[in-house]
Amino acid sequence: MGCLCTSESIDINGIRYNVRDLLGEGGFSCVELVEQASTRKKFALKRIKCHSLDDEKIASNEISFSKKLRHANIIELIDSCIKGSADTVVNSTSEAFLVLPYFKRGTLHDYLALKSVSKTYLDVRDIIRIFYDICQAVKYMHNFTPEPVAHRDLKTGNVCLTDNMDPILMDLGSCAPAKVQICGSRDAQRLQDIAAERCSMTYRAPELFQVESYCVIDQRSDIWSLGCLLYALLYYKSPYDCVYERGDSVNLAVISGNVHFPEETAFAKELHDLILFMLQVNPAERPFIEDVIEKIDEFKRHLDTSI
Template sequence: MGQTLCICSRGSITIDNKRYYFIQKLDEGGFSYVDLVEGVQDGRFYALKRILCHDREGHREAQTEVEMHRLFSHPNILGLAGHTFIERGGKSEAWILLPYVQVCAMEVKGTREAMTVQDWAAQRCTISYRAPELFNVESHCVIDDRTDIWSLGCVLYSMMFLEGPYDMVFQKGDSVALAVQNPVTIPQPCSYSEGLQNLLSSIMVSNPQERPDVNWILDQIQDMTCSSPNTQTNMERMVLKGGEERRGVEEGRGGEERRKGGEGGEERRRGGEGGEERS
């Protein structure tokens, strides 16, 4: 493979002309491994994600993941420290170097089409964050952004209680597919505001048709921000601030589109006046 990790000794690798020492294995999934490495030059720890690319499609998907890390810059999103592709016998590995923050990163389809969606969900969606409708996709089932809202609720739950709502179910080997059919239980006593608890309960609804859309969630965050700014916990402030930033981005885009639309109307008006002058 050219530059391989030797887990039997203090092996080293090179990414972007920088050397890193292998420290230990952190975790592995169906198509990837995560190792802890240390930078030789800066002495900092990094998480090295190695993705097995069995074909060209796998290579393209890994490249897309690299681009996603490059595209976003936010304190709550892992930035890209470096990457490389290692070729071997027609196959390759994508090595993605990420900051080591000691936080577990969670990852994040008539009948034939339903099975395609179900298969895709099994490969791409972490089981304890997977929406109920993705475990057994019916042919008449509607899959839209409310499916992602469920996963958002799982992330919010994890931020509030430091573990996912179904992590223990999965760790015990019980059926997550059955567990997600029941309403989520918020641990009590709970130090978070009633508004945030109600928001979480509204999101974690098994029936996707009864789940709110993202605009409703942003409205609720806006209301909570205005109603009780002095009684919010640090986590609530972080969640509400993220909602405000998202709202600002959406409103900024809408204003820019309206401005461009106004400019286009002005140009058409001027063009009409020019036509009248020529006539």
């Protein structure tokens, strides 16, 4: 999907925004830098093109989750609307608009890419602080009432960084009720297709690659993604990015559970152990977010006593 980032102006619920630049685009949406006409304040505008009622439902779902998930480390939805109607008329489309804060530092993925070029690791204390705050946002989602929520696409590209280097979890388009009961092959195939479409391959949990016909998928699919994200904080990429770049099967690598760490490393074995703690192939053996946070607290105490 292409976005025209010229001198376009967009009205959202009576407020005028002028498009200034294209910040990024994916398969379903694009994000533009916009400026509020009256205040000149900058925002990020996410635009989602809807070609069907199903697309519109998915966009509405993202807006709904963005409105109700309120946490210091989850992106704030400032305003939103859907224009047009993606009904049964041929070539009929609608477009969803989400006004979000603009983070000039960009994403954690951007930041790590720069670090990899300079070949300098993040300080271990910064790694723990960033990861801990991400885990707090995930804990909030996993314990949300009346129904726990799973993000289902946790990755460095879905974490923005504030000027103070605080992580802000974004892109709630893949969010769903945390617990899903799979009853039969049709249910399994449906969830597998959704995961293939909306969950990034190199951060995707094994149970979402090959969904069993009779099972329960829960929030621990996010814990696998967190393990990949922590690995990326250490070594710039998910442990399965290299598999993808070689052209090998990510599916097979993930299901095998093999995780390779660099032989020469600046990091303690305890951090590798924490990653492996989360990357359990069997979701029933994988920890919940509270267990992960407890391990981080232990590691933080160890760091404090080693000064």
